[in-house]
Amino acid sequence: MRLNWFFTLGIALFLQVTLLNFFPVLGVKPDLVLIFVVFNAFLRGSGHGAMVGFLGGLMEDLAVGSYIGMNALALMAAGYLVGIAESKLYKDSPFIVLVLVWLSAMFTQIFTYIMLSFMGVYISLGIALFRVALPSATYTAVLVLFLYRRFFRSNQEGLLYVRRI
């Protein structure tokens, strides 16, 4: 079904705003929506990645209502950039995706930090890097090891499979 990825995105966001709050590590939680965006971008290319990133980020923004569009932009850019690697990297290895997710998470966090600075929200660089960006990117990347193979199989032949014409 073509819209399965959209529902999956909704579930990821729902878990993000509810359940994941109960499992913080070093005060941060993982970004499940980003993981989903990177998976989609890596398996289906830049266009799809950017679209999923934009919708996922927008849904995140709307879920809480602060700076609507900031996450949408950050995730769209991440989805597009990861999508470039779609035809260049080996897709079976979760370790490659782990690195991609880590880089994307760092990218979106730094992007957000810069955007916040422009909007007058000052956070010291040390706190931004060492208390937010690095721990959350690492935590998010570790989750890839548990999620990627399942997603990959589902994308090949399961619920998320889309026939390309």
Add this chain to the structure above:
Amino acid sequence: MDIKFPGALLFLKRYNIECANKIFTRGDGVFGKGNTKKIILFGILVIFTLTIMNYTEFDRVGVSPMESAVRDILAPAQGLAMNLGHRLRGLVSFPFTLINISEENQLMKKRVNELEGRIRLSEELRSENDRLKKLLDFKTGVASAVGLDATGAAVIGRDPGNWFGMITINKGSRHGIKANMTVLNDQGLIGRITSVSSSTAEVLLITDPRSGVGSLIQETRAPGMVQGEASYPGKVRMVHIPLGTELGRGHVVVTSGFGSIYPKGIPIGRIQESGREPSGLFISAEVAPFVDFNRLEEVMVVTGSRTPMAVSGISGLPHPWGQGNTDVRGRSPGAVRSGEQGGVINR
């Protein structure tokens, strides 16, 4: 030839006369010549056996010494043999019993799961009950004593990112919730309402970097501003404390009431470390909040205020609100003290 059978063997004739004839025929049978001794021995054996039988009836009380000896000697071996027998029987019948065990096992598992589910539900309800009781106690006790009208709400969502500290609660404009209302719980200050929909409201936590709370140090009355640091939930920072202020680890920080958003006297946290700000003009201090922001499930929204109770009426309030507990200096850390009852907010 007719023969006369010995009395004890008459039954042989009765049951199988042909066989008996053979046995007792003098020519070829047992009773032929040379077999007399055997016959006598056979007879003695039979008589002995019959006698023994007579003395070992089933309803006797004791056992003979020989029986006793034999039984005692055989007992351990019997035990082993029986044990082995049981095992073997178990082994042989195992595949057959598996069918029953499997069914029974499934039933038991189902039952265990059901009971475990009930226990979990019961634990969850008990925990929720405890939390709600605390809030109710807070509403009727502390909040009432300090002159705050509050309504309870459940946390239904949190900011999906790691930069901000925002939560969503399940009460909105149709429940009388408005922007800038103070949110707290029995431990202390949580934040304020920033936006409201019909049935939900967004709360800006004091740990959010966009939050600023006018505050003062209870012991020294020094003013400052409590700010969040990204979404790091275990710490906030009190900035702009005047130089020369005496700061000690464990000093209690409360809301100052300046700015008229937060009522005066709500506990925020305790000072952990302090140092000069980069400008050198002020001191800043790291504050550990009283509220555990990782475990927020229910909160109270301050909807209005009344004249607080007299000081004597608030003397028994619990920590960190009351007068009953003492801080590191032996004084009360309670937020509501004489001179701090200006909790009335105009809205």
